[in-house]
Amino acid sequence: MVPITNIALIAAALGSSLIAGIFFAFSTFIMQAFARLPAEQGIAAMQSINTTILRSPFMVLFLLTLALSVxxxxxxxxxWRGGVSILMLAGAALYIVTTFLSTIVFNVPLNDALDKVDGRTAEAAELWTTxxxxxxxxxHLRTAASLLASCAFVRALF
Incomplete structure (x- = not known):
């Protein structure tokens, strides 16, 4: 395998693993902790995260891993090298389609809708539950896809 391809696979495996870890934290305890707060406080916390994450190293990692996947x-x-190429394509597809595109199509619109509400209203409390x-x-889907992408990238190295 060409050294640049190995470097890209290692970097993409690490990137998608780190992304999976961040998503895993949200799925397993952060969102549960927010759900235990009064709606106004949970909404404010999530709105703050959604604003902060856009200017954080997370975005660099998220987009760099996307570029590496492409x-x-x-x-x-x-x-084309048969099974190795299939693993490379599987990892790339999992990250591009399921991690990145599902974020854009599903999670970001939910974040945008949440950003527009005043957490003190009854409407906001209903929106928060949904x-x-x-x-x-x-x-959960993004978490699994990122982890599986990392596994495919690692497997392609061997």
């Missing part, structure tokens, strides 16, 4: 997919197709359930469901 690169890996291209290399897998251009330099938000917690729907956002976390999609986050």
């Amino acid at each position: 690169f890996i997919a291209v290399i897998a197709i251009v330099h 938000y917690l359930s729907d956002w976390t469901k999609w986050n």
